[in-house]
Amino acid sequence: MTWRDALLLAARGVSRRFGRAVLTVLAVGLAAALLTALLTIATTAETRVLNELSKGGPLAGIRVSAAAPDPSQVDQDDARPGPPRDLDAGAARRIAALPDVVSVVPVIAVHGFVIPPDPDVDPFLDTVVGVDLERTAQLPITVLEGRLPAPGALTEMAVTQGYLERLDLDPQEPEAVVGTEVEVASARFYPSLGDDEIRGRWTKALIVGVVAQEAAPGQFLASIEYARLAQDWRAAGGSGGFIEVTTSAYSGLFVVARGLDRVGPVRHQITAIGYSTSAPENLIATVQRYLRVVEIVLSAIGAIALVIASLGIASALLAAIRERRREIGVLKAIGARDRDVLRVFLVEASVIGFLGGVVGTAIGWIIARIVTSVVNGYLTAQGLIGVRLGLSVPIVTGGIVGSTLLALLAGVLPALRAARLPATEAVAGS
Amino acid sequence: MLEASQPREAVAITVRALRHHYRTPAGPLVVLDGLDLDVPAGGYVAVSGQSGAGKSTLLSILGGLERPKAGDVIVGGVNVAGLKGDELAAYRRSTVGFVFQHFGLLDTLSARENVELACALARVPRQRRRARAGDLLAAVGLQERTAHRPTQLSGGERQRVAIARAMANRPSVLLADEPTGNLDEDSTERVAALLESIHRDHACTLVVVTHNRRLAARASVRLALRDGKLVAA
Ligand SMILES: Nc1ncnc2c1ncn2[C@@H]1O[C@H](COP(=O)(O)OP(=O)(O)OP(=O)(O)O)[C@@H](O)[C@H]1O
Ligand SMILES: [Mg+2]
Numbered sequence: 001m002t003w004r005d006a007l008l009l010a011a012r013g014v015s016r017r018f019g020r021a022v023l024t025v026l027a028v029g030l031a032a033a034l035l036t037a038l039l040t041i042a043t044t045a046e047t048r049v050l051n052e053l054s055k056g057g058p059l060a061g062i063r064v065s066a067a068a069p070d071p072s073q074v075d076q077d078d079a080r081p082g083p084p085r086d087l088d089a090g091a092a093r094r095i096a097a098l099p100d101v102v103s104v105v106p107v108i109a110v111h112g113f114v115i116p117p118d119p120d121v122d123p124f125l126d127t128v129v130g131v132d133l134e135r136t137a138q139l140p141i142t143v144l145e146g147r148l149p150a151p152g153a154l155t156e157m158a159v160t161q162g163y164l165e166r167l168d169l170d171p172q173e174p175e176a177v178v179g180t181e182v183e184v185a186s187a188r189f190y191p192s193l194g195d196d197e198i199r200g201r202w203t204k205a206l207i208v209g210v211v212a213q214e215a216a217p218g219q220f221l222a223s224i225e226y227a228r229l230a231q232d233w234r235a236a237g238g239s240g241g242f243i244e245v246t247t248s249a250y251s252g253l254f255v256v257a258r259g260l261d262r263v264g265p266v267r268h269q270i271t272a273i274g275y276s277t278s279a280p281e282n283l284i285a286t287v288q289r290y291l292r293v294v295e296i297v298l299s300a301i302g303a304i305a306l307v308i309a310s311l312g313i314a315s316a317l318l319a320a321i322r323e324r325r326r327e328i329g330v331l332k333a334i335g336a337r338d339r340d341v342l343r344v345f346l347v348e349a350s351v352i353g354f355l356g357g358v359v360g361t362a363i364g365w366i367i368a369r370i371v372t373s374v375v376n377g378y379l380t381a382q383g384l385i386g387v388r389l390g391l392s393v394p395i396v397t398g399g400i401v402g403s404t405l406l407a408l409l410a411g412v413l414p415a416l417r418a419a420r421l422p423a424t425e426a427v428a429g430s
Numbered sequence: 431m432l433e434a435s436q437p438r439e440a441v442a443i444t445v446r447a448l449r450h451h452y453r454t455p456a457g458p459l460v461v462l463d464g465l466d467l468d469v470p471a472g473g474y475v476a477v478s479g480q481s482g483a484g485k486s487t488l489l490s491i492l493g494g495l496e497r498p499k500a501g502d503v504i505v506g507g508v509n510v511a512g513l514k515g516d517e518l519a520a521y522r523r524s525t526v527g528f529v530f531q532h533f534g535l536l537d538t539l540s541a542r543e544n545v546e547l548a549c550a551l552a553r554v555p556r557q558r559r560r561a562r563a564g565d566l567l568a569a570v571g572l573q574e575r576t577a578h579r580p581t582q583l584s585g586g587e588r589q590r591v592a593i594a595r596a597m598a599n600r601p602s603v604l605l606a607d608e609p610t611g612n613l614d615e616d617s618t619e620r621v622a623a624l625l626e627s628i629h630r631d632h633a634c635t636l637v638v639v640t641h642n643r644r645l646a647a648r649a650s651v652r653l654a655l656r657d658g659k660l661v662a663a
Binding site: 005326331334340422 | 490493515528547553579595
């Protein structure tokens with residue numbers, strides 16, 4: 001008997017005795033469902049949490065400030081910088097040349113005096129963060145609504161959710177500000193003007209998007225070209241009044257290391273070059289450890305369910321074989337070899353496992369969706385972005401292939417027992 | 431009838447000094463005790479005997495289902511008592527066809543699939559299998575019932591399917607253990623006629639265990655199993 005014939009026979013056996021197979025299929029299915037749901041939820045949660053920590057940017061990111069390192073802060077995530085130190089293209093090149101550094105993106109943050117369109121909201125002081133908008137993939141920036149300002153644009157800006165809060169708007173409805181305009185001024189000191197010594201360089205900017213960003217503290221994101229113009233104009237007046245001009249070309253750099261485990265060594269080398277760094281490396285490492293534990297616990301629960309299911313398959317198959325002794329005897333009496341019988345029962349077990357896997361993964365996916373929608377409701381209520389559940393191909397194929405293999409394994413003992421039954425079972429008791 | 435399944439060639443059965451006992455809690459139960467049997471190629475033997483006489487045991491040994499404790503069982507020049515493993519399976523598959531009192535059909539398969547299963551075990555190619563099963567079922571008068579499952583057939587119909595299956599691999603010997611034991615009179619008559627036609631048209635060697643006089647009457651030799659030996663009935 002060929003494998004194909006065995007498969008046909010087993011498929012008939014399962015489909016035409018489905019009432020009996022259904023419980024076994026369900027047991028496997030529910031176990032597979034549990035495992036699928038747990039793994040889907042665990043992996044989704046992991047991506048979600050890590051994304052939140054890195055604001056959608058690279059996990060191995062390091063912020064370098066235009067300041068000397070404070071020796072007492074070197075190994076801390078949120079290191080307090082030492083005295084100011086100029087950061088220019090030369091320093092950026094030296095850092096970029098370090099081993100394990102993937103990219104270095106300069107950041108220019110400038111103070112801005114902001115007049116929002118809403119007359120009820122008082123003008124306020126904040127920071128415009130200027131970056132090379134061609135390289136946002138290497139920065140901790142996520143677009144929540146709309147788009148990023150065009151690279152090089154001088155009259156386009158994106159804002160953070162903080163800006164919405166400032167305007168007394170719901171941060172969950174970012175579309176409200178996209179398309180509105182805001183006036184931002186860079187201030188400059190004019191000592192010759194006497195009492196009224198401060199003047200502003202005004203820009204009417206179109207808000208094109210809402211972002212979450214951690215490139216530098218600030219509610220406005222603009223092109224580095226805008227920030228450089230504003231900075232140069234301000235610097236031309238020198239320090240005076242409340243204005244303090246820095247001579248640093250960049251206010252900071254965002255450096256990406258080759259991996260999370262390289263963040264520490266790279267930070268040490270940047271410290272050696274003479275700049276203060278900060279990175280959420282300790283936080284991310286801790287969170288990852290916790291997530292790993294959660295994943296292990298969830299997988300263990302799923303695995304126990306699968307073991308229980310496989311014991312169920314084994315006992316159901318043993319019972320079926322006890323019931324089908326005569327049928328097996330007849331198979332042998334009409335010439336089936338031991339391995340033909342073995343084949344039929346192994347294939348039958350696999351068919352049950354496969355069906356259970358398909359049913360179970362589908363159910364598991366549905367469970368994961370339900371859980372996610374509940375979680376999303378909670379996240380939204382907390383003012384956080386929801387989770388998008390991705391149908392993971394490895395989890396689905398793993399669920400189906402795994403259940404099939406498990407059932408196959410559980411079927412080995414019963415199938416061997418069936419194969420060893422004597423042909424005389426065909427006439428026993430007749 | 432049954433043109434599709436021309437047997438290879440009828441073979442003779444020779445049994446010498448056959449002994450068989452079963453182990454029971456009360457000690458060995460001797461069932462066959464120095465039994466001799468000669469069936470010429472193409473012969474038709476009916477065996478009767480009291481319940482528990484050992485008729486099924488004898489047939490099981492002839493069919494290669496049970497290994498005798500002692501003695502020779504020569505079927506077509508081969509000593510069945512010496513076969514084991516795959517050789518024994520091949521013997522059951524192609525030399526003999528077995529018909530059971532309880533039909534022995536697989537409930538999950540249709541009539542045609544039951545017949546095809548026997549061909550599948552012999553690795554007959556798929557196309558030929560279907561054709562042969564169709565011809566065999568037509569030959570036993572069930573061409574209208576090929577898609578029915580055993581539970582949808584009458585006892586007589588089931589036994590005819592079982593006979594078609596037994597003939598699937600063109601056996602030289604057909605063994606039937608009380609083939610009409612569960613059938614009413616009409617069905618018995620039909621099955622008896624069928625067996626006779628198989629014997630006549632194919633010179634298939636036939637050994638039938640039966641209590642039914644009408645069925646036994648069609649055999650050329652009638653024997654009875656008594657005290658572990660065969661005697662003329
Ligand atoms: N596997 C077995 N183990 C122990 N004893 C057995 C076994 N099979 C049969 N027997 C015994 O051997 C004897 C012969 O059994 P067998 O089935 O050959 O009788 P039979 O002539 O076919 O009877 P019946 O007409 O009732 O079918 C019986 O007494 C039976 O109880
Ligand atoms: Mg009997």
